Amino acid sequence: MLVGLTLAILPQRAAAATPDLLAPSQRAWLAAHPDLVIGMPSDYPPGTLADAEGRVTGIGPDFVDLLNRRLGTRIRIEPGHWTEIVARAERREIDLLGFTFPLDSYRPYFNFTGPVFAAYYYIYARSDDERPPTTLAGLAGKRVGYFASTRIVETMN
Numbered sequence: 001m002l003v004g005l006t007l008a009i010l011p012q013r014a015a016a017a018t019p020d021l022l023a024p025s026q027r028a029w030l031a032a033h034p035d036l037v038i039g040m041p042s043d044y045p046p047g048t049l050a051d052a053e054g055r056v057t058g059i060g061p062d063f064v065d066l067l068n069r070r071l072g073t074r075i076r077i078e079p080g081h082w083t084e085i086v087a088r089a090e091r092r093e094i095d096l097l098g099f100t101f102p103l104d105s106y107r108p109y110f111n112f113t114g115p116v117f118a119a120y121y122y123i124y125a126r127s128d129d130e131r132p133p134t135t136l137a138g139l140a141g142k143r144v145g146y147f148a149s150t151r152i153v154e155t156m157n
Contacts, residue, residue, distance in 0.1 A: 039098065
């Protein structure tokens with residue numbers, strides 16, 4: 001469904017002259033589901049970042065705001081720790097996930113759209129490392145730190 005929604009962010013001419021970018025079935029689905037909740041990690045800058053009062057900023061909230069304005073939807077963001085967000089989505093307590101990958105472990109629970117946002121991951125090595133790693137294989141035998149709850153490691157195996 002979000003694939004159809006992402007089409008709405010394409011540049012548009014004057015609003016009055018622009019045809020609806022959604023198919024009638026997509027528009028009907030949105031009408032039947034007026035209040036959608038998207039879970040996003042609260043600590044994933046520049047994607048999302050939640051402050052102490054729960055205000056969420058970043059690329060994800062900006063994207064959701066744009067969708068709401070263009071489509072007249074009421075998608076609401078619920079930030080949290082990623083593992084809890086995924087668990088809530090698996091229990092169908094929230095409707096959508098932001099900033100995820102189509103991992104095999106997620107496929108029994110979720111449908112996926114095409115990419116909406118691209119993020120690049122980097123390897124940072126010590127400046128005094130005589131042979132810094134240039135590939136994942138170069139990390140063998142080294143101590144490596146990463147965000148375990150993101151499941152990004154599944155994509156590296």
